[in-house]
Amino acid sequence: MANMRSFFVWILIFKTCYSLCFPAENDVVINNSSCSLSTVPKNLPSHTHILDLSQNNITEIHIQDFASLHWLKSLNLSSNKISNLARGFLRSNQELECLDLSNNELSSIECHFLHNVTSLKYLDISDNSFLSLTLGKAFRFLKDLEYLGLGSRKTIKLQKNDLKEVSGKQLQEVSIGLKTLSEFDPGTLQVLRTTKLHIVLPSTNKTGLLETVLRDAFNSSDTLKLSNIECYQECSQYINSFKTLGKFSRVSNLLLQDLTLEDWKDLISIAKHIWVSTIKSLSISDMTLRKITYASFECLETTLKTFTLRRIKITTFYFAQSIVYNFFGSIMVENLTISNSGLIFMTCPKEGNIYKFMDFSDNSFNSDFLFQDCRFLNLLDTLILQQNKLGQLFRVSTMTRYMKSLKHLDVSQNQLTLEENSNCLWTNSLTKLNLSSNKLTDLVFTCLPSRLEILDVQKNDIYSVPKELNSLDRLKELYLGANKLANLPDCSNFRNLEILFVEANSFHEPSSSSLQSCQRLTMLNAASNPFTCTCHLRDFSRMKENTHIEMIGWPESYQCAYPDNLKGTLLKDFHLSEVTCSTTLLLVIVLGGMIVLTIVIGLMCHFLDLPWYFRMTWQWTQTKRRAMKTDTHLLTEKLAYHAFVSYSQHDSSWVKEQLLPNLEERGSPLRICLHERNFIPGKGIIENIINCIEKSYKSIFVLSPNFIQSEWCHYELYFAQHQVLSEQSDNLILVMLESIPQYLIPSKYYKLKSLMAKKTYLEWPKDKNKQRLFWANLQAAIGISLTAPTEEVFV
Ligand SMILES: *[C@@H]1O[C@H](CO)[C@@H](O)[C@H](O)[C@H]1NC(C)=O
Ligand SMILES: *[C@@H]1O[C@H](CO)[C@@H](O)[C@H](O)[C@H]1NC(C)=O
Ligand SMILES: *[C@@H]1O[C@H](CO)[C@@H](O)[C@H](O)[C@H]1NC(C)=O
Secondary structure, eight states, rough: HHHHHHHHHHHHHHHHHHHSSSSOOTEEEETTSSSSEEEEEEEEOOOOOEEEEOOSSEEOTTTTTTTOOOTTTTTOOOOSSSOOEOOTTTTTTOOOOOEEEESSSOOOOOOOGGGGGGTTEEOOOOOOOOOOOOOOOOGGGTTOEEEEEEEBBOOOOTTTTGGGTTTSSSSEEEEOOOTTTTEEEEETGGOOEEEEEEEOOOOOOOOOOOHHHHHHHTTOOSSSEEEEEEEEOOOOHHHHHHHTTTHOOOEEEEEEEEEEEHHHHHHHHHHHHHSSSSSOOOEEEEEEEOOOOOOOOOOOOOOOEEEEEEEEEEEOOOOOOHHHHHHHHOOOSSSEESSSOOHHHHHOOOOOOOOOOOESSSSSOOOTTTTEEEEETTTTOEEOOOOOOSHHHHHHHHHHOOTTTOEEEEOSSOOOBOOOOOOOOOOOHHHOOOOOOSOOOGGGGGGGOOSEEEOOSSSSSOOOOOOSOOTTTTTTTTOOOOOOSOOOOSSTTTTTOOEEEEETSSOSOOOOOGGOOOOOEEEEOSSOOOOOOSSHHHHHHHHHHHHHEETTTTTTTOBBEGGGGGGOBGGGGOOHHHHHHHHHHHHHHHHHHHHHHHHHHHHHHHOOOOOHHHHHHHHHHHHHHHHHSSSSSHHHTOEEEEEEEEHHHHHHHIIIIIIIIIIIIIISOOOOEEEESSOOSSSOOHHHHHHHHHHHHEEEEEESSHHHHOHHHHHHHHHHHHHHHHOOOOOEEEESSSSOOOOSSOGGGGGHHHHHSSSOOOEOSHHHHHHHHHHHHHHHHHOOOOSSSSHHHHH
């Protein structure tokens, strides 16, 4: 219970320190650390929140130095040469929460400036040149203080009332550097109310001093960290001090740091005292041992649950490894951590051990024999062998064989490989396996414990997840990131998968359909793959919108890598229309379009008589072209009329009311020859007709059923056509006033028939709107400029 509590307190301390001294998201941070500054820079931005001036050569702080920084929350002046602080130098910085003045040359610990910064939570003034550690009255006003760092490098005494000013405060951590301590009044530390106390122990062998300090420390906090433990030759002072632990201690977590011990034997002596105290967790880090000699260590009853060793250095090469292994094999703790200590092997612990948690990360284990056939680790729940040199996955599997409680195994960051046809033998209890950062291939899927719930095989050499393998029905989380997968795996063998990580692989066009077998998937990380943004990727790029699956890293880590013109585009912004991607749809649209167009054209022809317009326009352009080609100059000399009009008497009303007005009166008037109007008296009709035809540029025949009936008209047509043949000029214009059914044309008029078949004729439109185009066409057909006036010729 107490252990739990201290664990939370640790978290709390960590969190506060973190939030205090590390930037939040929108804080303005100025980092001028290690810039060889000798004064505080001028013109710092006035909205600065966090200012780091540590590790410079600043000797003095002036009153104006921070006067403009009203929002300053954290100020780091550590590791400078400051000996002088202007009184009131923080008077404008009431927001200050974190102040680090450690490792400077301050000589007075009065700290008047604290009056101005009463919201301070973190204050470090350790490692200065104080002559005493008698805290000034100003400390009393720090109502929110959580962390206090004290200490001096001058020889000091610690006296009864030195820490009185903070004695009423519930602090989280106090760190006191007492390396240079010369005298100590017992009880001085006990006035502190702090969850964690860190003491840098004196480097002196003055009789009794260490014992009094330690006895005080053991009774001052729940978590105690002691550093600077130096006993080369003679360790009895420490050993004796730890003896008092059993009687006085309030400590449940003991951390020993920076130890230099002469002999393994000394460690065992200290350990024995700790074992019989009330301490629940012991952590030793950064220890140097010079010698390993045997000392017996019986299985003692203990409250100790957790034993942690980190960064242990043994400076002798020749020693009996068994001494060390025997010790670890026989201690009765639940939690054992030995990390970063160059360990190459560990023997199977003795029967009756109660290990539940073992962490041997960052050592040099490389043996195939590690814990093989070890039948006494049957309480073990968690085994961490991260960052060692293990080589064979098959061996790792057989190692676990008898660990019937093992749930979690971490063998990440080793050099594991697996040969084909290895017959892996895992313990059945394993639910979480971490194989990340090894050299495993696709074969790894043939060597997995069957009840796995979480599998991490990130950073290996996996190219695909084989389909034919024993299914892992309980697997919920699969981490496959940073491999060489060419495709998204499907879930046919992991039907209950909830979390899938496949980031940083090599797939270009994952298809979301492969995830269809993953019915229970709730989270997917497929970020940082070289996506090829083409039609195939469309479904995948819309997965975020179309499913409830949470996509880790979306949208910023999902970018097109190909094609080049889309490189760097977010998948979120990559859109291709339905049409571009579906051939069927494209066909439907093209065909549909054509059908619609045909219908529209059909309708237009039907209702608007488009063909008629086309025909007229075509004729008009043809005429224009012909007119350009003919040498009109030659022609015009003997011509008197633009056109001769031949028509049946029955159509004369149309000729007089429509044709003549439109040709002779509108626009540029044309001269028309009508045989009844322009007849030269005294000449026969035939002669007159011929004359009229000869003097006209064109001959217009108004065709209608009436025309067929008229003999005369036929003559006229005959002559005119004759002239066409003789002069090689195309001067017949047929105007179809009313359509003539073929059967109405008598067979003797075969000429007219063939003419009508050969020659295109102008149709007279009944629709008024169309008539203008008709006239324009007709005018264009006969419109040339004539020089000779009619009168001269005929009169
Ligand atoms: C101040 O800077 C020093 C050296 O850069 C660093 O070790 C220390 O942690 C910093 N202090 C705080 C409170 O961040
Ligand atoms: C053992 O250590 C692990 C990991 O540090 C922790 O989660 C667990 O609570 C510890 N167990 C005991 C009994 O202290
Ligand atoms: C596996 O171990 C690595 C460190 O080697 C760690 O980063 C990762 O989070 C672990 N995986 C799981 C699923 O805990």
